Amino acid sequence: MDDATEDVLGAVGPRLRALRRERGITLAELAATTGVSESTLSRLESGRRRATLELLLPLARTYGVPLDDLVGAPPTGDPRIHLKPVRRFGMTFVPLSRRPGGVHAFKMIIPARAEPLEPVPQTHEGFEWLYVLSGRLRLVLGERDLALPAGEAAEFDTSVPHWLGSSDGGAVELLVLFGLHGVRAHVRGGAHASGH
Numbered sequence: 001m002d003d004a005t006e007d008v009l010g011a012v013g014p015r016l017r018a019l020r021r022e023r024g025i026t027l028a029e030l031a032a033t034t035g036v037s038e039s040t041l042s043r044l045e046s047g048r049r050r051a052t053l054e055l056l057l058p059l060a061r062t063y064g065v066p067l068d069d070l071v072g073a074p075p076t077g078d079p080r081i082h083l084k085p086v087r088r089f090g091m092t093f094v095p096l097s098r099r100p101g102g103v104h105a106f107k108m109i110i111p112a113r114a115e116p117l118e119p120v121p122q123t124h125e126g127f128e129w130l131y132v133l134s135g136r137l138r139l140v141l142g143e144r145d146l147a148l149p150a151g152e153a154a155e156f157d158t159s160v161p162h163w164l165g166s167s168d169g170g171a172v173e174l175l176v177l178f179g180l181h182g183v184r185a186h187v188r189g190g191a192h193a194s195g196h
Contacts, residue, residue, distance in 0.1 A: 013044055135172035
């Protein structure tokens with residue numbers, strides 16, 4: 001095995017320990033979640049046990065991170081991301097993030113329509129943050145009916161009945177951050193965040 005591979009494998013244990021501590025998880029809790037014994041996890045973190053796919057896959061699932069993040073794999077191949085748009089409810093969603101768990105980012109495109117659609121509010125688990133890139137968005141949220149021009153943002157709990165469409169019949173493009181289980185976008189900026 002070459003030195004570069006040894007270096008990558010040697011860094012796995014400390015990376016796993018740091019990730020576990022960052023998440024505030026004990027070895028016992030991690031063992032219960034992954035099905036890997038506490039002693040094996042301890043040896044893996046200390047470098048006394050070689051990382052294997054069989055050990056790393058349940059850890060990647062538990063932490064909700066790509067396997068590459070656990071091993072610190074060097075970048076390889078083509079760095080471009082090939083986005084695959086998805087069409088739902090007459091709209092186009094372009095995924096901008098690919099990692100499992102956490103907050104998911106999408107570019108959403110609502111096509112122009114000659115006849116406005118009748119809002120049909122939906123609910124689901126999660127929390128959504130959106131930013132209008134172009135056009136005028138109509139956001140029906142519970143009893144509220146809002147028009148958001150380009151440059152405006154909104155955030156809401158998706159358990160509240162909601163519907164997105166065009167406010168004036170024109171096309172609308174927006175950036176959407178969506179998280180399950182109460183995961184929210186954290187926005188910082190302005191004088192209050194810097195303490196000035």
